[in-house]
Amino acid sequence: EVQLVESGGGLVQPGGSLRLSCAASGFTFSSYWMHWVRQAPGKGLVWVSRINSDGSSTSYADSVKGRFTISRDNAKNTLYLQMNSLRAEDMAVYYCARDGGGLHYWGQGTLVTVSS
Amino acid sequence: QSALTQPRSVSGSPGQSVTISCAGTSSDVGGYNYVSWYQQHPGKAPKVMIHDVSERPSGVPDRFSGSKSGNTASLTISGLQAEDEADYYCCSYAGRYVVFGGGTKLTVL
Numbered sequence: 001e002v003q004l005v006e007s008g009g010g011l012v013q014p015g016g017s018l019r020l021s022c023a024a025s026g027f028t029f030s031s032y033w034m035h036w037v038r039q040a041p042g043k044g045l046v047w048v049s050r051i052n053s054d055g056s057s058t059s060y061a062d063s064v065k066g067r068f069t070i071s072r073d074n075a076k077n078t079l080y081l082q083m084n085s086l087r088a089e090d091m092a093v094y095y096c097a098r099d100g101g102g103l104h105y106w107g108q109g110t111l112v113t114v115s116s
Numbered sequence: 117q118s119a120l121t122q123p124r125s126v127s128g129s130p131g132q133s134v135t136i137s138c139a140g141t142s143s144d145v146g147g148y149n150y151v152s153w154y155q156q157h158p159g160k161a162p163k164v165m166i167h168d169v170s171e172r173p174s175g176v177p178d179r180f181s182g183s184k185s186g187n188t189a190s191l192t193i194s195g196l197q198a199e200d201e202a203d204y205y206c207c208s209y210a211g212r213y214v215v216f217g218g219g220t221k222l223t224v225l
Contacts, residue, residue: 102152102167
């Protein structure tokens with residue numbers, strides 16, 4: 001069974017940093033592109049970033065470019081999102097999702113709250 | 117990276133059919149056959165209902181179907197059921213990027 005479990009969310013002050021993790025199991029992690037998608041409270045889904053299967057290629061939404069870094073450790077079956085210079089508008093539930101037939105599998109999300 | 121355009125809400129009675137549109141551009145919906153649709157119930161993670169424009173994952177009822185014409189994709193739900201009431205999002209690959217629609221709230225009357 002495919003499982004994606006996010007962790008690392010929490011309360012952070014504006015300008016602060018946070019690193020999210022997504023532990024994957026039930027499939028060959030190193031074979032799939034992965035994504036981060038976020039959803040602000042009461043709002044819609046917004047794509048954040050994606051990384052290819054071996055980590056050599058990444059893309060970011062304009063809103064996070066230069067502040068967020070996506071990475072992966074295929075030996076640990078884990079996806080990461082390093083978030084720096086956090087702003088109030090970054091507050092959201094962050095989901096990791098596996099590619100392959102759309103964003104086929106999603107985690108349950110981790111909440112990031114940006115507030116002083 | 118502009119969001120795809122969806123109607124804010126649609127509604128229908130049980131047994132009826134509804135169609136949700138998703139308007140994009142030639143740089144996203146019109147340029148790739150990688151349109152997908154997601155269903156999200158309150159407090160839950162999204163679930164893929166359609167991928168690659170019209171492919172239905174195993175376990176998704178055949179009441180759900182997808183199509184595309186030019187820069188606009190559509191999700192049709194036939195034989196509406198109470199459990200179909202949810203938010204629906206379209207999504208398209210756009211080269212190096214991915215873009216979602218703003219979401220449509222489906223109400224089953």
